[in-house]
Amino acid sequence: MARILISSGPTREYLDPVRYLTNGSSGRMGSALARQAVLRGHDVVVVTGPVSIEYPPPATIIRVVSTFEMLDACVEHFKDCDGVIAAAAPCDFRPKSGEAQKISKSGEELSLELVETPDIVARLGAMKRPGQWALAFALETQDGYRRALDKLRRKNCDLIVLNDPSAIDAAATQVQIIDPAGITMTVQGTKDDIASSIFDRLDREFLSAENPRLR
């Protein structure tokens, strides 16, 4: 059995005490993956942004708000894990300076300077030890295959799951699982179906006792 880190849900980047940048990630995919992992007897650590979905109780759940907090929690827990499934959709821009008080309406335009947040998957990929594996998700609105494959290689991942915005908060969807050679496997169904297919693939490549890559 393995110990698996799963990141899930969105993060929030606050402009002021009330308003924030985020996305519609519901944590459903992360929750479905955590259920599969538990069903297959693995130890699971879930690092999740703010969501209303539930995770399976045997999993250790770590709740975070911002991308920085998600990065810190993932880096801390990845050390003790065999692999990571990065299913979260961290907010990848944040306001350069957050305001301590609620921004008042003035009738004028407001110019907001955004800076990029740390790339969590790239950081985890860079810290992988021999035997550790990383599966990432990519959400693209155009040129998906090329961008996903580029992300997979650049961020030192072992597999990447490509989906499009129709997957956000949806019950059923279709994804492509891409490996470093660019070979693609298409999977469709509910998020539970997709989570099961992803674990079948992880089992074959990283989790089965016969596999030489197993620690």
Add this chain to the structure above:
Amino acid sequence: MARILISSGPTREYLDPVRYLTNGSSGRMGSALARQAVLRGHDVVVVTGPVSIEYPPPATIIRVVSTFEMLDACVEHFKDCDGVIAAAAPCDFRPKSGEAQKISKSGEELSLELVETPDIVARLGAMKRPGQWALAFALETQDGYRRALDKLRRKNCDLIVLNDPSAIDAAATQVQIIDPAGITMTVQGTKDDIASSIFDRLDREFLSAENPRLR
């Protein structure tokens, strides 16, 4: 019995197909108010942004995403209502131009121009007919009483409920109900308790048969 419009929840203002500006409004206060209204025998129309909370089934539920959509739905339904309770937290800034494709990370800062969205409460206040009433909510992080009273008067409301960010997505909270003369009543408890106190006040001022302001 009266017909009451209740706005509830946050709105979203998209930067691109994935990312948006919003706030942590959960719709709990709007849902508690809708339950009170239904319990007291009123007809209820709820215009709500994206939330995971449920509203009481006898209410008519209209689901919207953006502040413009919330404005349109509120203006359309307020015409046929005796009063409005504006418990929503519409996003009051939006990106000047949304991108059709997901914004890619470039390593550079990103300057985002924001413009104000229409003020829904002010628009409803301005269209009030004799006999119609409007109760608004104000969320302030500083100088709350002065700002709330100013909003109440400027937006032609009859009552305003002042709360602070600790109320967002909280089960229990404390609010102040302020009238146009600046007289304040403090109420605390669960959101159901607060909804009940708000309806006690509405009953006295606008909804009881003995009240001369009743249409």
